[in-house]
Amino acid sequence: MNTFKYDICEALELDYGKTIQEASTVELYDAVSKAVMKAVAADWRKPYEGKQACYFSAEFLIGRLIYNNLLNLGLLDQLAELFNENGIELSIFEDIEDPALGNGGLGRLAACFLDSAATHNIPLNGYGIRYKYGLFKQYFENGFQRETADDWQRFGDPWSIRRESEKVLVEFKNQQVYAVPYDMPVIGYGGKRINTLRLWQAEPVNGFDFQLFNEQKYDRAVRERDEAEAISSVLYPNDDTDKGKRLRLKQQYFFSSASLQDILRQYKQKHGNDFAAFPEEYAIQLNDTHPVVSIAELVRLLAEEGVPFGRALKIARQTFAYTNHTIMAEALEKWDVRLFKSVIPQVYRYVVMIDKALQKELDGKGIQGEAQAPYRIIDGGMIHMARMAIFATHSTNGVAKIHTEILKNTALNEWYRLYPERFNNKTNGITQRRWLALCNQELSGFITGKIGSGWITDLTKLKGLEAFQEDAEFLRQFAEIKQMKKQELAAYVEKHDGVRLDPNFLFDIQAKRLHEYKRQLLNAFSILDIYFGLKDGRIKDFYPTVFLFGAKAAPGYFRAKGVIKYINEIAKLVNQDEETKDRLQVLFVANYNVSYAEKLVPAADVSEQISTAGTEASGTGNMKFMLNGAVTLGTYDGANVEIVEQAGKENNYIFGARVEELGQIEAVYDPKMVYEAYPRIRRVVDTLVDGTFSDGGTGMFQELYDSLLKGASWHKPDNYYLLLDFLPYCDAKLQANADYRDDRMGFTRKCLINTANAGKFSSDRTILEYAKEIWQVGE
Ligand SMILES: *Cc1c(COP(=O)(O)O)cnc(C)c1O
Secondary structure (H helix, E strand, C coil): CCHHHHHHHHHHHHHHCCCCCCCCHHHHHHHHHHHHHHHHHCCCCCCCCCCEEEEECCCECCCCCHHHHHHHHCCHHHHHHHHHHCCCCHHHHHHCCCCCECCCHHHHHHHHHHHHHHHCCCCEEEEEECCCEEEEEEEEECCEEEEEEECHHHHCCCCCEECHHHCEEEEECCEEEEEEEEEEEEECCCCCCEEEEEEEEEEECCCCCHHHCCHHHHHHHHHHHHHHHHHCCECCCCCCCCCCHHHHHHHHHHHHHHHHHHHHHHHHHHHCCCHHHHHHHEEEEEECCCCCHHHHHHHHHHHHCCCCHHHHHHHHHHHEEEECCCCCHHHCCEEEHHHHHHHCHHHHHHHHHHHHHHHHHHHHCCCCHHHHCCCCCEECCEEEHHHHHHHCCCCEEECCHHHHHHHHHHHCHHHHHHCHHHEEECCCCECHHHHHHHCCHHHHHHHHHHHCCHHHCCHHHHHHHHHHCCCHHHHHHHHHHHHHHHHHHHHHHHHHHCCCCCCCCEEEEEECCCCHHHCHHHHHHHHHHHHHHHHHCCCCCCCCEEEEEECCCCCCCHHHHHHHHHHHHHHHHHHCCCCCCCCEEEEEECCCCHHHHHHHHHHCCEEEECCCCCCCCCCCHHHHHHHCCCEEEECCCCCHHHHHHHHCHHHCEECCCCHHHHHHHCCCCCHHHHHHHCHHHHHHHHCCCCCCCCCCCCCHHHHHHHHHHCCECCECCCCCCHHHHHHHHHHHHHHHHHHHHHCHHHHHHHHHHHHHCCHHHEHHHHHHHHHHHHHCCCC
16 A cells, blocks of 8 residues: 555544544545645745745635645545545545635635645745634525534644744734644645645633632633634625724734744844845735735834834835735725724834825925825825835735726826836736636546646646637537536535526526625526516527526625525526426525535536626636636626637627726716616516515615615615616627527537636736746746
């Protein structure tokens, strides 16, 4: 028996006294994970001499690790063999839940970057928070979203090593806590490089002292423990705005300070107290504004080491770079000065000094008085984190071409005029190891059979597939794989959601966080329009379609939860209608997460990417679907623009107003007029309030109706232009349906061309750009 198999059996024997045949799923999971950890132990944390990059992120949505680590180490086949000999399915580990330490795209991007960097031999380590509870688990009750805690460590955490000796102290105004690091190995494909994801856990400084036991001391110790642990206890289930402000700020400072102390300690071991070379040793990428307090913290820590303010600020600027992920005003983080001062007064002093330095620079550039207001870090009693990020770093990047252009030309235009050289674009990407090699082994094997396996580390190689676009037998096999993945998804959905899908239907999928700007409600309206069209006889020859949704709504986001309830009501109506059920089906799957995405993505014929133009910074879900051979039904938004640039407009279904057009009509747009002019629109919108559906007396549907036609104090009616794009969207959707029905070979060819042109969207390309153009690390 080879070492890996032997190590698995030994771990089972030692820890559980069981043979492989006797072990439970969790025991097998633990033993296999331990054997993998043993396999990487020798290469992990090898001293490294050159410059390193650090990725600071409040979220790492890593998903299930076991298959990915086995794949990258080349051990997946050996495990399959061992399990096969013992009559065990490799898929049993699908019962082990994902660590969901992120909300959505931003956290998943961080995870894809770690995989790509390790694969391409880039020294990039991740720094974040080891939340005790990840993103909530979702289930439905009468069609309403309900949430339960995600206790991801329930089955243990065999992938992390606690490094007690490297803990650091983090101080708040009235509190001190330890930050204890838990390290996970990040294993590159081929096992060449193993980087580290270091997640900090908050713990009390004073343990319980039972020798001096008295009730008062005990109560105090319990309180101190609870207050410390609260800091790393929950992931905020919100990917755009901030709730629970004080704790959120504590979380941000907690992991920023701990990570910087950690890095400074390493630096000092090498260079002592001369910090001049710091930016030549470390590059730190700030993933959105969540870790931006790091800038002031680094200046503060350097000041404690005796570095004068001016020099410390310069070091910070040379070290840090900032990634912007959104232009939505409500998501640009601001902290109330009073709150900030009451949590971390020692850092506030340095925020003030950085703001003064900004003021001086603006004076020097001839921007004075009132004209300084839009730049000032401290303005109107608030601390503007994005402003500090742009001023005190050397690079600000957007995450898709259109997004970066919007930053430069509108959202951050005043800053772009000040520092044009700091702005750059890094279009997001996804790792093809997880999002093709692992999640679609059938397609992966087929592609490798045709063009070799080079695509696994160089996704542009997929271009070679275009040579087969006229090959009927190739297209037949390509379509057959899609069919298999649809069957697999159907089996998974039946098991998880208790609903039968017909794999012969067209699979149209929208899977992403629930948000008004992503417009799941528009999708819902279009489905109702099709339903009414089928019943009226207006729509004929419709190819049977199942519309699938996967999404979590932030628990406090009333409208988003209303949309979930509404779609579940539509599903109830449509799925039991004898007249249409052989042509139309709707399902909202429960608890969408990375593992569910890995099932949905390979099975889609049509990928719904329908955000209002100018609102989705990039999107990465769109790339996953494209890679797996789905056509995009989408708007000119985020990375959709580049997807179409790569794969051709003729191979996708693009509709709707462009961002420039929206800018023009914004002032005159009147959704009420549109609603009154088009009976089809009126009919679907009215289902919110005419008794077709019930929201159980919650007022959710009336609220959605009002948001479209009346607006609210904080936004205008139909803020996301659902009614404006409705008819072109329905047309595009029916066109895709007709093409699928009338020319299957042609449709499959479109799918193939999407896969063949997905090369640009590898996070390998993205991370190599960061390494070369922002960090100057790696080969
Ligand atoms: C990729 C991914 C996302 C991001 O999807 P978008 O469509 O880009 O918003 C969100 N959640 C999960 C679980 C993902 O895998």
